[in-house]
Amino acid sequence: MGEAAASGTVPAGRRRVAVVGGGPAGLFAAERLRASGCEVHVFEAKGSAGRKFLVAGKGGLNLTHSDPPALFASRYRERAGEVASWLEAFDADALRAWALGLGVPTFVGSSGRVFPEDLKAAPLLRGWVRRLRAQGVHLHVHHRWAGWADDGSLRFDAPDGALAFDADATVLALGGGSWPQLGSDGAWQALLRDAGIDLAPLQPANCGFDAGWSPHFAARHAGAPLKPVVAHWREADGSVHALQGECVVSEHGIEGSLVYAISAALRDTIAREGHAILELDLVPGRDLARLQHDLARPRGKRSVSEHLRRAAGIDGAKAGLLREVLGADAMHDPAAVAAAAKRLPLRLVRARPIAEAISSAGGIRLEALDAQLMLRARPGTFAAGEMLDWEAPTGGYLLTACYASAHVAAAGVLRWLSTPA
Numbered sequence: 001m002g003e004a005a006a007s008g009t010v011p012a013g014r015r016r017v018a019v020v021g022g023g024p025a026g027l028f029a030a031e032r033l034r035a036s037g038c039e040v041h042v043f044e045a046k047g048s049a050g051r052k053f054l055v056a057g058k059g060g061l062n063l064t065h066s067d068p069p070a071l072f073a074s075r076y077r078e079r080a081g082e083v084a085s086w087l088e089a090f091d092a093d094a095l096r097a098w099a100l101g102l103g104v105p106t107f108v109g110s111s112g113r114v115f116p117e118d119l120k121a122a123p124l125l126r127g128w129v130r131r132l133r134a135q136g137v138h139l140h141v142h143h144r145w146a147g148w149a150d151d152g153s154l155r156f157d158a159p160d161g162a163l164a165f166d167a168d169a170t171v172l173a174l175g176g177g178s179w180p181q182l183g184s185d186g187a188w189q190a191l192l193r194d195a196g197i198d199l200a201p202l203q204p205a206n207c208g209f210d211a212g213w214s215p216h217f218a219a220r221h222a223g224a225p226l227k228p229v230v231a232h233w234r235e236a237d238g239s240v241h242a243l244q245g246e247c248v249v250s251e252h253g254i255e256g257s258l259v260y261a262i263s264a265a266l267r268d269t270i271a272r273e274g275h276a277i278l279e280l281d282l283v284p285g286r287d288l289a290r291l292q293h294d295l296a297r298p299r300g301k302r303s304v305s306e307h308l309r310r311a312a313g314i315d316g317a318k319a320g321l322l323r324e325v326l327g328a329d330a331m332h333d334p335a336a337v338a339a340a341a342k343r344l345p346l347r348l349v350r351a352r353p354i355a356e357a358i359s360s361a362g363g364i365r366l367e368a369l370d371a372q373l374m375l376r377a378r379p380g381t382f383a384a385g386e387m388l389d390w391e392a393p394t395g396g397y398l399l400t401a402c403y404a405s406a407h408v409a410a411a412g413v414l415r416w417l418s419t420p421a
Contacts, residue, residue: 014417015039018154018167020145022049023183024399025385025406026173027128030137032410033171038417040137041165043156044183045144050125051182052175056358057121063099063106064092064114064396075397077264079390082366086404089411092396095403102127113396145174147191169380169413173406176360176386177202186360188387196377198368200389204357206398207263208255209276209348217324222251224317230281231258232343235265236272244284249317253348254278260358261393267351267361279343282318288342295334304331314341359398361391372412373405380416384409 015038019030022044034040042049065072072092073084096106096114104116104124116124133139146155149164156163175184186202193199227246234240245258259266262278269276283291291312299307309315314322318341323331325344330336354360364383368376373388375381384405392398 014168016166016168017041017171017413017417018043018165018169019171019173020154021173021175021183021385021387022046022139022141023173023175023385023402024050024053025175025402025409026171027132028403028406029171029173029382029384029410029413031128031132031135032407033413034132034135034137036410036414038413041167042132042137042139043143043145043154043165044139044141046183047141049129049139049141052179052184053125054121055179055182057124060119061116061121061124062113062394062396062399063116064095064400066092066108066112066114072397072400075392075395076390076401077392079366083390083392083401083404085371086401086408090404090407092400095400098403099124102131111395145172145188145191148195169416170382171406171409171413172381172383172387173385173409174387176363177354178204178357178360180355184360184386186354192364197375198365200362200365202354202360202362203267204351204354205263205267205361205391206260206358206394207267207354207356208250208259208352209253209263209266209270209278210350210352211253211346211348213249213251213253214324217320218251221249221317221320224249224320225256226254226280226282226317226321228284229258230284231262232279232281233262233265233276234269236268241265249321252352254346255352257394261395263351263393264361264391266348270348270350274349276348278346278348280321280346282314282321282341282344283312286312288338291341292335292338295338308337312341358394359386359391361389363387363389365389370412372415373409374412374416382409382412382416 017033017038017040019026019042022042026042030040030042073080076083099106102124106114106116108114143156143158146157149155153164153166174188177186178184189199225248228244230242230244232242247254247256247258266276294311297311305319308319322340326340364387366389370376373382385402
């Protein structure tokens with residue numbers, strides 16, 4: 001494992017850094033550290049780096065968002081202040097410039113989300129890993145972190161057996177707990193807990209919810225989109241909110257982009273009260289008075305479902321959802337149907353399992369880290385990415401905070417290495 005030339009800011013005998021985790025946060029920290037002259041070794045449990053990054057980008061890689069800074073930072077809810085400080089060091093514009101440096105220009109979509117022009121993750125990741133190798137970053141795959149040895153060295157389960165690795169500093173970037181088949185399995189929790197690191201339990205984020213559908217409704221409508229609809233919900237402080245978008249009926253309940261955007265509030269309400277009520281406006285283009293008028297027209301020999309379709313444009317899964325919630329008898333009451341169509345209460349009883357979630361909340365509490373993202377209980381060890389206790393909705397906010405935290409952690413490593421031992 002040959003050494004690279006040292007930067008003038010990092011003492012020659014103190015510059016070997018281990019980065020544990022080969023996702024975006026780990027790779028970006030490695031890139032920053034190598035550019036400053038460190039000898040960098042990335043350890044990845046899977047057979048290749050960036051697997052979740054690749055899968056997440058299959059439908060179009062959403063790198064970041066064009067929100068103005070204050071609004072961007074607000075997306076991180078309770079951790080907005082801390083994440084805002086990371087974004088001051090590396091923000092959405094910096095991420096777009098970084099992608100352009102890899103030959104990947106980006107554009108702002110109609111929703112404000114930022115994508116590569118070709119919408120693909122694979123070319124960016126391939127080019128990135130190729131550049132890292134060319135720069136001298138050592139990438140070790142099939143190396144699963146197993147904690148620390150008594151002498152402080154890092155332990156790995158490797159293809160040739162147990163491996164001990166001595167590093168002058170370490171960056172942990174092991175991801176959260178979602179999509180475990182891609183590497184983010186949360187197995188690091190026990191290792192850190194045993195080391196006295198304060199953790200918030202991992203929870204599903206950007207997830208769907210169970211609503212306890214009847215077998216008939218689930219069999220008929222699972223997979224059907226609900227669009228457009230307006231969601232109404234209440235936060236813990238009593239404030240009420242509304243958001244228009246699209247969601248999908250699932251076998252168990254409801255999921256999709258609109259639900260993901262408010263999943264943190266729904267999940268926390270369920271934890272506090274045992275369930276959450278999500279109200280859907282199924283016909284956002286009509287006010288209640290007009291809808292009542294339209295549905296009160298005589299339907300003659302038409303069936304209830306045909307009358308709903310002709311009078312109010314309600315059919316398919318929306319009509320089925322009304323029947324599921326109201327019951328068959330109430331479907332003959334135009335006033336009741338109109339009221340429900342404008343505020344249909346769905347009783348959500350639990351979040352879907354974390355393995356199904358797009359991301360996770362919880363992880364290393366930020367109070368267990370200093371401003372440079374170094375573990376207070378383990379000097380010289382830093383952490384970045386989704387294994388930290390923050391969360392954000394989809395829309396590019398997740399990736400941006402992973403990069404920004406890695407930038408801060410890498411800067412912290414360099415400062416640590418430059419401080420006399």
